[in-house]
Amino acid sequence: DIQLTQSPSSLSASVGDRVTITCQASQDISNYLNWYQQKPGKAPKLLIFDASNLQTGVPSRFSGSGSGTDFTFTISSLQPEDIATYYCQQYDNLPPYTFGQGTRLEIK
């Protein structure tokens, strides 16, 4: 099974900061990597699909990059409403379609 290692597990930043989260896959998954945002008490929301594509309606301050085994998720200017836990997820080939362990983002 493909494992995803997300880092950091938690992060505290100020409004306006640039925030970066990384996700490393245990084997090559091409660009089959998605990023989800989960706010407290809510269902996850798809932000980025196929490593770098912004889902419709998602603000442009969110972006993703990478391919193969190393991926990055970036918020260019942190807003108060971005407080959430962020998960990467791979969907390469066969299941299981694993998620990373999550990154909890807080406002400093």
Place this chain on the structure above:
Amino acid sequence: QVQLVESGGGVVQPGRSLRLSCAASGFSFSGYGMHWVRQAPGKGLEWVALISYDGSNAHYADSVKGRFTISRDNSKNTVDLQMNSLRPEDTALYYCAKDSRRLMVVAPFDYWGQGTTVTVSS
């Protein structure tokens, strides 16, 4: 608009069974794969099961293989998760989620329900 509404959760003793259901609306249900994803209290997301758009293929996480069965009824726009031999570690919020691409084996999950809670405890 797309809606996914889960039901069927509850408190159940270890070893017993429970059946979850997800009612879908607002899209052409028979064209999309559907998933169940769970989240134990205070923990991360765990993919549980997938059923293809036509119901011909199903896949499971190792943690539930042989105990859980996913099924769908394209005439009723529902996807179910039959959970047998439940264990305390199956305690979680169970989400139904939709593939984003029509007629694909799997795709990013673009819509999620609000979840239904399953508690396995004696």
